[in-house]
Amino acid sequence: MTNILFVASEAHPLIKTGGLGDVAGSLPVALQSLRADVRLLLPAYHDAVARAGRLKTVAKLTVPGLGAPVRILEGRLPGTPLITWLVDFPPAYDRPGNPYLDSLGQPWPDNAMRFALLAHVAVTLALGRTRLKWRPDVVHCHDWQTGLVPALLAPKKSRPATVFTIHNLAYQGLFPHESFTALGLPASLWSPDALEFHGQLSFIKGGLVFADRLTTVSPTYAREIQTPEFGSGLDGLLRRRAGRLSGILNGINGEEWDPARDPFIAKPYSARRLQDKLPNKLALQKEFGLPGETQTSLIGMVGRLVQQKGIDLILDTLPGLMHRPLQLVILGSGEASYEAALRAQAARYPGRLAVHIGYDERLAHMIEAGADMFLMPSRFEPCGLNQLYSLRYGTIPIVRHVGGLADTVVDAGEANLKAGKATGVVLEEKRVGALLAAVDRALALQKNTRRWKQMMRTGMRHDFTWRRSAAQYLRLYLRLVRGKKR
Ligand code: ADP
Ligand code: GLC
Secondary structure (H helix, E strand, C coil): CCEEEEEECCEEECCCCCHHHHHHHHHHHHHHHCCCCEEEEEEEEHHHEEEHHCEEEEECCCCCCCCCCEHHHHHHHECCCCCEEECCCCHHHHCCCCEECCCCEECCCCCCHHHHHHHHHHHHCCCCCCCCCCCCEEEEEEEEHHHHHHHHHCCCCCCCCCEEECCCCCCCEECCCCHHHCCCHHHCCCCCCCCCCCEEEEHHHHHHHCCEEEEEEEEHHHHHCCCCCCCCCCCHHHHCCCEEECCCCCECCCCCCCCCCCCCCCCCCCCCCCCHHHHHHHHHHHHHCCCCCCCEEEEEEEEEECHCCHHHHHHHHHHCCCCEEEEEEEEECCHHHHHHHHHHHHHHCCEEEEEEECCHHHHHHHHHHHHEEEEEECCCCCCHHHHHHHHHHHCCEECCCCCHHHHHCCCHHHHHHHHHCCEEEECCCCHHHHHCCCCCCCCHHHHHHHHHHHHHHHHHHHHEHHHHHHHHHHHHHHHHHHHHHH
């Protein structure tokens, strides 16, 4: 049995802001069903504790520089048998709302301390320096919030192996030099070969430089981040570590995202009962105050309203889109300027464009089930889960040819259609014209009911659950563990 300590800053259903939460809440469960012994370590955020159910204190530890002890609260990830450890230090984590941002959308001013603390606790557990008997063979860290873990573990003798997964290279955890001093990190880490990034402290570099293995969430993104266009200034480092870097496609939680038994949607349906998708379209139109027109194409979009997701492109394309016979529903939250611009556009096109600003799990499921097509014209996309949910729900994705979108959606070109492989519409460029052309292509395809249904079914029947990808992670862990013993 391999013991894995899974360290992340969010995990569904305890706390989630995006796809990382989905992955950290489902991959460990999938690994466990492959007989790995996994423990999930998360900060004890106020909301996570509230949702966690029964918790008991299983360890107390002292972290240098903190006036009070840190407690480890043990529970189960709700709805699963996964043992979950919450790092309880109220001054750092007991505050309501978003794990990273305050109510004005600004990063919490003490984020460097908060995630350094998570790292110190992970390292203490990894080295067996608590009264807990369990010790990991591998520590699997995710994104910048956990970047210090591999850096702090690297010099230790008889330490577990480390894996660092990049879910998004654009978020790097950059802080001023004073934070480095305040955190009391070993002086040797202040170097361009370690945590320094152009005069700043970079948390993500801790993972990128020091982890034994690097992964990212799709094979295409693994290649893209080694280029200046997608490398966010770290492509040189990633090229140097290319031999240790690979891409493993994300899976989805096939129980929560299943149109045949989704409690949030108006009527369950499946590839065999496609006609039952229609009541979901009507329910979605009603929910968003759009006319209940069954013949009008309904396009959905769900996501963080940030540049990555191509929101500016959607805004620029709106005048053209609104000339087409279609309705558009958008659910999202994020940058205030995008939120305001989308609200203003919705007021301009009543009955055609409906926007809900906010985070709403139920509406996300309703959109996946009710829309005919799903729009995801991202500038970059490490993997993307929404297009996978769309495929599972027979909602044809319209995506850009980047990252995980390129790896998961098969374009409806003539050859792919003939071969019965097509599942969506892929656009190559990030221009208004290209997006309009892709939407026009989708609208034209939808008129050919036979082909359209074939595309829906092809996507719905594809297995995007964790089965294959979790096995890939497990192989990677086993190789690392065997390599260390030799
Ligand atoms: P990212 O992680 O970059 O945000 P993904 O496509 O990987 O993108 O994952 C996004 C996840 O967050 C999906 O589960 C999606 O449904 C969810 N999500 C994003 N925004 C919202 C929202 N406003 N309301 C509900 N769910 C949302
Ligand atoms: C990141 C990426 C997204 C990916 C998710 C989970 O937030 O933006 O593409 O699906 O992480 O790995």
